[in-house]
Amino acid sequence: MLPEQKRAWFVVVIIVIALAGVAAVVPFAGVRAWPAVGLFSLVGLAPFLFRPKLKPGEVASDERDQKILLGATLGGFAASHTWFVLACMAPWFFCVFRGEKAISIQVLPVIVISDIVVWLLTRAVSTLVLYRREGANGAH
C-alpha cells in the first residue's frame, strides 16, 4: 500500500471515529460536547505519518499518483462546494418556515467544520477508490 493510500485510510478512520464520538456525546451533553469536534484536528497529522522508507533510486510517487490525487482533490472540492452552498441555504429556509428572526451562533462553525470534514472525507475516499480503480493495489 502506497503512503497516500495509508494517509487516506488514516483520514477516513479518524473522521469516522470523530463523527461517532460527536454523535455519541452531543445528545447527552449538548453544547458542552462541542469540544469533541476537536477530534477532527487529528486529521492534520496525516501528512506527517506514513513517510515512505525509500531505497536508493526509488521514488515515492509519480505521475499516476499525481493524477489520482488531482482527481480526488477535485472530487473533494465538488462535494465540499455543494455541501457548503446547501448548508448556507439551510438557515434561510429555517428562518422562513419557522419564522425565526435570527439563527444560533453555533450554526456558522457547524457549517464551516462540516464543510472541511466533507472535503477531507470525500478526498480520502476518492483517493482510495481511484487507486483501486487504477489497479496495482499491491503491497509495497
Add this chain to the structure above:
Amino acid sequence: MARTEIKNEIRRLRFDRDEMTQEELARRAKCTRQTIIAIEAGKYAPSLELAFRIARAFGKHIEEVFHS
C-alpha cells in the same frame, strides 16, 4: 471520441531481460512499482515522457514497447 487502447510489451521485455523485476524497472524509469503493475495490466496509459523512460530502460524504441 473513441479511445485508443494502448498495448505494451513490458511483461515480455522484462522476461527477455532475465526476469527484470517490476521494482528494478520502476527504479530505472523513475516511477513506482504500482505504476509499472498498472501499465502492464493495461489499466494505466503512461505519459509520453514516462513511456520514453520505460523504453529507454529496456534500450528499445518507444514503438517497440508501446503500440495500439
